[in-house]
Amino acid sequence: MDELETQLQRLHKTSFQWALHCTGGRRQDAEDALQQAYEALLDGSATFEGRSSFKSFLFGVIRNKTRSLRRRKRLGRLVGLDRIDEPALNPRGTADLERMERQAAVRQAIATLSPRQRDVLELVFYHELTVEEAAEVMGVRLGTARTHYKRAKNTLRKQLMDGEIQWQKTTIGS
Amino acid sequence: MAKDDDRLLKELYNQGRPHEEEDPPEFSSMMEQARTSSRQKNADQRPLWFAAAAAVLLAVTMALIVMTPAGDKPDHRAEIAESVEPSPAATAVALENGEEWEELLEFADQIWEEEFPTDFLL
Numbered sequence: 001m002d003e004l005e006t007q008l009q010r011l012h013k014t015s016f017q018w019a020l021h022c023t024g025g026r027r028q029d030a031e032d033a034l035q036q037a038y039e040a041l042l043d044g045s046a047t048f049e050g051r052s053s054f055k056s057f058l059f060g061v062i063r064n065k066t067r068s069l070r071r072r073k074r075l076g077r078l079v080g081l082d083r084i085d086e087p088a089l090n091p092r093g094t095a096d097l098e099r100m101e102r103q104a105a106v107r108q109a110i111a112t113l114s115p116r117q118r119d120v121l122e123l124v125f126y127h128e129l130t131v132e133e134a135a136e137v138m139g140v141r142l143g144t145a146r147t148h149y150k151r152a153k154n155t156l157r158k159q160l161m162d163g164e165i166q167w168q169k170t171t172i173g174s
Numbered sequence: 175m176a177k178d179d180d181r182l183l184k185e186l187y188n189q190g191r192p193h194e195e196e197d198p199p200e201f202s203s204m205m206e207q208a209r210t211s212s213r214q215k216n217a218d219q220r221p222l223w224f225a226a227a228a229a230v231l232l233a234v235t236m237a238l239i240v241m242t243p244a245g246d247k248p249d250h251r252a253e254i255a256e257s258v259e260p261s262p263a264a265t266a267v268a269l270e271n272g273e274e275w276e277e278l279l280e281f282a283d284q285i286w287e288e289e290f291p292t293d294f295l296l
Contacts, residue, residue: 126191
């Protein structure tokens, strides 16, 4: 296995999570996008030139593949980055119920964000990229990414404070 | 304080992010499929390269045919080379024999016209 494949394997799980995010949670589309990204890397149509971290480069390729896939399938309205899937809730007790209520509230707050604001939060909060790397993945300037990041945080904070979630650390425990 | 806020926000986001973590498809099977597709793509492109190479070869051949003067004209190139570029010794002998420069130039013009006829230049 060469170095490229080793790096891809190392990032496989997180790459798939990013593909899922980009496809609005559609597993099949996420798999297709990831598959096409791997093919592009193997046949040389996408080449890592070391201008950024490999992770942000790979995420950028996946994002582009997701977009072209969406264009090709004309699924803009169906797949849409605007759509937030609601996962099934299966509470097993009071604690679970509280946690799920909190999750639902957070999801509701996230749903009010613009697609780019969601992208930047997903990349920075979940995938732990820097804002600069997130800008590379999203194909926007650093200043733009910073603005999206800041507005996303402010909106999310406001939504959560206005809602049921108390803005205290004690609410975090799960 | 702002960092604490960010950390709190991050934890809340990660708890409530829209898409639950899902197990990805098996890496090895995805890579195998990617390799197969990549090979197939290269194979599909090969006939195009062959066609392009054949077209270039054909074009060059046609150009050579068109540019070659018609008829079985004898090849004077070696003769011309000797005549147009006489050795210094031959030139000296010619001058000593009293040949005129005009005659030499006329001879050169004659050879030039023979080798490069007007219709060819046009």
